[in-house]
Amino acid sequence: MSPIEKRLKSLAMERRSFLSGAAAVGAGAGLSAPAMAARAAAAEPSVIALRDQDLKFIATEETYTTDELIARNAINDEHIEYLKGTGLLELGAGRIGAMDEAGVNIQVLSAHTPGVQNVPGQEGIDFAYRLNKMIAAGPMATYPKRYQAYATLPLQDPEASADELERAVREDGFVGAMTNGFIGTKFLDHPDFDPLLARAEALDVPIYLHPGYPPEAVFDIYYRTTRPGNDQTFQNYIFSGSGYGWHQEALTQCLRLIITGTFDRFPRLQMIVGHMGEGLPFYYERIVGDMSESTKDSLNKPLGQYFSDNFWYTTSAFFQDELLHLLLRYVDVDRVMFAIDYPFADMKHGTDWFRAVDLPREAKEKIAFRNAEKLFGIKV
Numbered sequence: 362m363s364p365i366e367k368r369l370k371s372l373a374m375e376r377r378s379f380l381s382g383a384a385a386v387g388a389g390a391g392l393s394a395p396a397m398a399a400r401a402a403a404a405e406p407s408v409i410a411l412r413d414q415d416l417k418f419i420a421t422e423e424t425y426t427t428d429e430l431i432a433r434n435a436i437n438d439e440h441i442e443y444l445k446g447t448g449l450l451e452l453g454a455g456r457i458g459a460m461d462e463a464g465v466n467i468q469v470l471s472a473h474t475p476g477v478q479n480v481p482g483q484e485g486i487d488f489a490y491r492l493n494k495m496i497a498a499g500p501m502a503t504y505p506k507r508y509q510a511y512a513t514l515p516l517q518d519p520e521a522s523a524d525e526l527e528r529a530v531r532e533d534g535f536v537g538a539m540t541n542g543f544i545g546t547k548f549l550d551h552p553d554f555d556p557l558l559a560r561a562e563a564l565d566v567p568i569y570l571h572p573g574y575p576p577e578a579v580f581d582i583y584y585r586t587t588r589p590g591n592d593q594t595f596q597n598y599i600f601s602g603s604g605y606g607w608h609q610e611a612l613t614q615c616l617r618l619i620i621t622g623t624f625d626r627f628p629r630l631q632m633i634v635g636h637m638g639e640g641l642p643f644y645y646e647r648i649v650g651d652m653s654e655s656t657k658d659s660l661n662k663p664l665g666q667y668f669s670d671n672f673w674y675t676t677s678a679f680f681q682d683e684l685l686h687l688l689l690r691y692v693d694v695d696r697v698m699f700a701i702d703y704p705f706a707d708m709k710h711g712t713d714w715f716r717a718v719d720l721p722r723e724a725k726e727k728i729a730f731r732n733a734e735k736l737f738g739i740k741v
Contacts, residue, residue, distance in 0.1 A: 412716060412717070413716040413722070413725060414464075416464070416712075416715075416716055416725060416726065416729050416730075417464075417466050417741045418463075418464055418466055418467075418699055418712055418715075418729050418730055419465075419468075419469065419698070419699065419729070419730045419737075419739070419741060420460075420465050420467070420468045420469065420700055420701045420703065420711075421469045421633070421675050421677075421698045421699065421700040422469070422471065422569070422571070422635045422675055422677040422700035422701070422702050423468040423469060423470055423471070423701060423702070423703045424449055424471055424472070424473050424702070424703065424705070425449055425450070425452055425470050425471070425472065425473065425496070425500075426444060426472065426473040427450070427492065427495065428450070429488075429491075430472060430473060430477075430492070431444050434473070434474075434475065444473070447704045448703070449473055449704055452470075452496075452499065452500040452508075453500070453503070456468075457504060457507060459703075459708050460507065460708065463708035463711070464712050465701070465708055465712060466506075466507070466741045467506070467508065467509060467730075467733075467739070467741060468508055468509070468703070469508075469509045469510060469511060469536060469733075469737070470496060470500070470508055470509070470511070471510070471511045471513075471539040471569065471571070472492055472513040474542075474571060474572075474574075475542070475573050475574070476489075476492075476514075476539065476541055477489045477492065478513075478515070478516035478517065478540065478541055478544055478573075479545075480517065481517045482518070485516075485517050485518065485521075486518060486521045488515065489512075489514055489522075489525055490528075492513045493510075493512055493513055493525070493533060493535065494533070496508075496510045496533075497510070497529075497532075497534070497535070501533070501534070509534075509535070509536050509737065509739055510535050510536070511535060511536065511537050511569055512525060512529035512530070512535045512537070512538040513538075513539070514526060514538050514540070514557070516540060516544045516554075516557075517544070517545070519553050519555075519557045520556050522538075522557045523557045523559070523560035523561075524560075526538050526557065526560055526561060526564065526566070527560055530564050531564075535566075536567075536736075536737040536738070536739065537561070537566040537567040537568060537737070538568050538569070539568070539569040539571050540568060540569070540570060540573075541571045541572065541573035542571070542574065542607070542610055542611070542614070543573055543574075543575060543576055543610070545576070546576050546578075548613075548614045548617050548618075549570075549614065550614070550617040550618045550621040550623050555626070558626075558630055559627060561630060561631075562627045562629050565629070566631075567632060567633050567673065567736060567737075568630075568631075568632055568633070569633040569634075569635070570611055570614055570615065570632050571611070571635065572602075572606075572608065572610050572611040572639070573607070573610070574601060574602055574606075575601055575606065580597075583601070583606065584597050584600050584601035584606055585597055586600070607636075607639075608636060608639045611634055611635075611636075611639040612638075612639045612640050612644070615639070615668075616652075618632065618671075619656075619660070619664060619668075619671075620659075620660070620664070622659065622660065624667050624670070624671045625660060625661045625662075628661075628670075628671075630671060631671060631672075631673065632671060632672050632673070633672070633674070633675060633698075634672060634673075634674055635674075635675045635677040635678075635700060635702070636675075636677055636678060636702075637675075637677075637679035637681075637684045638674045638688050638692070641668065641674075641688075641691070642684065642687040642688045642690065642691055642692075643687070645665075645668075648664075649665040652664050668691070668692065669692065669693060672692075672696065673696050673697070673698060673736060674688060674692055674697050674698070675699065675700035676698070676699055676711075676715070676728070677700035677701060677702035677706070678700075678701070678702035678705060680706070680711055680714040680715075682718055682719070685697075685718060694728065695727060695732060697727070697732065698728060698732045698733045698736070699711075699728050699729050699730070715728070715729060
């Protein structure tokens with residue numbers, strides 16, 4: 362059991378009041394109560410433009426789990442109850458029906474954070490293989506035109522991860538892999554992971570950089586707060602995760618991959634980041650303006666160029682026009698893909714929002730499905 366799992370096992374029963382109904386879904390998607398209210402208001406049929414109803418969609422960050430994953434990663438009995446009620450387990454007719462209602466043609470599936478990347482040794486290798494084969498032989502085989510998937514990898518063993526990625530891509534048709542933040546106390550820029558990155562580059566498949574919970578030392582410095590007479594455990598958990606910490610951590614990993622020369626060693630390597638760029642659009646000018654001079658002699662290209670050459674960006678759970686337009690100010694439309702973050706965000710809300718976005722039809726088609734077709738080598 363990881364330190365954070367041990368720490369969160371002590372979560373009190375009042376968690377039920379936080380993880381109920383729409384509030385639980387909002388927390389899973391990283392949304393505040395005001396943001397959820399604004400989104401709900403924006404979803405009213407009276408303000409949704411009835412245009413682009415024929416638009417196709419490939420949703421590129423959509424989550425599943427299994428009873429085995431829940432048993433390993435849930436923090437207590439209430440968390441188990443919550444996860445089982447979200448729709449994460451549903452990969453059959455129920456999810457397909459919701460996709461049909463929303464107009465989603467294809468979902469690209471990924472295992473719920475943190476997948477199996479914290480499971481060491483042969484147990485982790487076997488667990489990753491079992492999950493990947495379950496997805497390939499189950500929903501992908503049953504609904505071959507509706508599901509694609511990212512491989513789950515036993516990242517405690519980078520060599521085994523490289524082998525499982527290749528097997529999943531070549532044998533089962535997976536379109537890449539997903540990782541979830543820290544791997545122990547390391548990010549993917551650490552030389553230990555060069556075998557995996559080299560294999561992904563050779564296979565010409567991307568790695569999705571989903572955020573994850575921090576190691577104990579980082580949690581203690583940044584996210585552990587106390588207040589006399591008040592249990593801060595759940596608050597700190599969200600603070601370190603979907604409420605704030607995840608997005609800072611994911612952007613930090615992106616920058617580390619650039620400034621350590623990872624993309625100079627693997628120039629064709631492609632990464633995907635979700636949540637409208639994990640804060641990158643807001644910080645872009647500051648990052649490029651302040652860091653370009655200090656990195657110009659150590660990198661093969663200007664720092665900002667790597668954000669255009671080696672990264673793709675998705676809209677997952679951030680259904681806000683102004684954020685999309687800010688992202689497109691710094692990133693070419695050919696590098697942005699639609700995503701929902703299902704079941705932590707509502708499918709129909711996501712597609713309705715994007716249909717109403719003020720963009721040229723050609724740009725909307727690129728984001729909705731054409732860029733994903735190109736990156737993953739699939740067809741709606």
